[in-house]
Amino acid sequence: AQSVTQLDSHVSVSEGTPVLLRCNYSSSYSPSLFWYVQHPNKGLQLLLKYTSAATLVKGINGFEAEFKKSETSFHLTKPSAHMSDAAEYFCLMDTGRRALTFGSGTRLQVQP
Amino acid sequence: EAGVVQSPRYKIIEKKQPVAFWCNPISGHNTLYWYRQNLGQGPELLIRYENEEAVDDSQLPKDRFSAERLKGVDSTLKIQPAELGDSAVYLCASSLDKAASGGGEQFFGPGTRLTVL
Numbered sequence: 554a555q556s557v558t559q560l561d562s563h564v565s566v567s568e569g570t571p572v573l574l575r576c577n578y579s580s581s582y583s584p585s586l587f588w589y590v591q592h593p594n595k596g597l598q599l600l601l602k603y604t605s606a607a608t609l610v611k612g613i614n615g616f617e618a619e620f621k622k623s624e625t626s627f628h629l630t631k632p633s634a635h636m637s638d639a640a641e642y643f644c645l646m647d648t649g650r651r652a653l654t655f656g657s658g659t660r661l662q663v664q665p
Numbered sequence: 666e667a668g669v670v671q672s673p674r675y676k677i678i679e680k681k682q683p684v685a686f687w688c689n690p691i692s693g694h695n696t697l698y699w700y701r702q703n704l705g706q707g708p709e710l711l712i713r714y715e716n717e718e719a720v721d722d723s724q725l726p727k728d729r730f731s732a733e734r735l736k737g738v739d740s741t742l743k744i745q746p747a748e749l750g751d752s753a754v755y756l757c758a759s760s761l762d763k764a765a766s767g768g769g770e771q772f773f774g775p776g777t778r779l780t781v782l
Binding site for chain 2: 557559585587589595596597598599602604605643647653654655656657658
C-alpha cells in the first residue's frame with residue numbers, strides 16, 4: 554500500500570533556530586516526492602521536489618530536503634527559521650498513474 | 666500568467682441539494698486534479714485527468730460525485746445530493762506534465778469552501 558506519514562502534527566521553533574519537518578513514505582514504486590506549504594487563506598505552493606535526480610534537493614526560501622531510500626524518508630530542513638515560515642507544510646508522494654498521496658500536514662509555529 | 670481559477674470561492678447549501686464547482690487550469694496544462702481537503706488534514710485526491718481522460722478516479726465517491734473535463738480544458742466537479750460530511754474545501758490543481766510521469770509541479774487554485782447545512 555502507498556502511504557505518506559508526517560511524523561509531527563505540530564512543530565514549534567524559535568526564530569533563527571533550525572527547522573526539521575519529517576516525512577516518511579511507503580511505496581512499491583519509485584516515487585516523486587514534494588513538499589508544499591500552505592499559508593492561511595492562501596493556496597498551496599511548491600517548496601521543492603525530488604524526481605530521482607540528486608538526493609539532496611534545494612528549494613525556495615532556504616528550504617532543502619534529502620531523499621533517503623534506505624530510510625524511506627524525505628525530511629524538510631531549514632537552517633534558520635523566519636517568522637514568515639509559520640504555515641502548514643505537506644509532503645506529497647506521486648508514483649505516476651498508480652498513486653498520489655498527501656501527508657496529513659505539519660503546522661510550523663515560529664516563536665519570536 | 667493567470668493561475669488556476671476556481672469558482673465559486675464559497676458555497677453554502679442545504680443537505681440533499683446539488684452543487685457544482687468549476688475550475689479553469691493554467692493554459693497548456695495537460696493534467697488537472699480535484700482534491701478534497703477536510704479541516705486539519707492533507708488534500709485527498711478525488712480525480713486526476715490527463716487531457717480529457719480520467720486516469721485516476723479511484724477515490725471519487727461515484728454514487729454522488731461526478732466530474733468532467735470537456736475538451737481537455739475546464740473541469741466541473743458535481744455533488745448530487747450533498748451530505749453533511751461533504752463540507753470541506755475543494756481544490757483544483759493543474760500540471761504541465763502528464764500524469765504518467767508523476768513528477769510534475771502542481772499549481773493550486775484558491776479552493777471552494779463548501780458548507781452543507
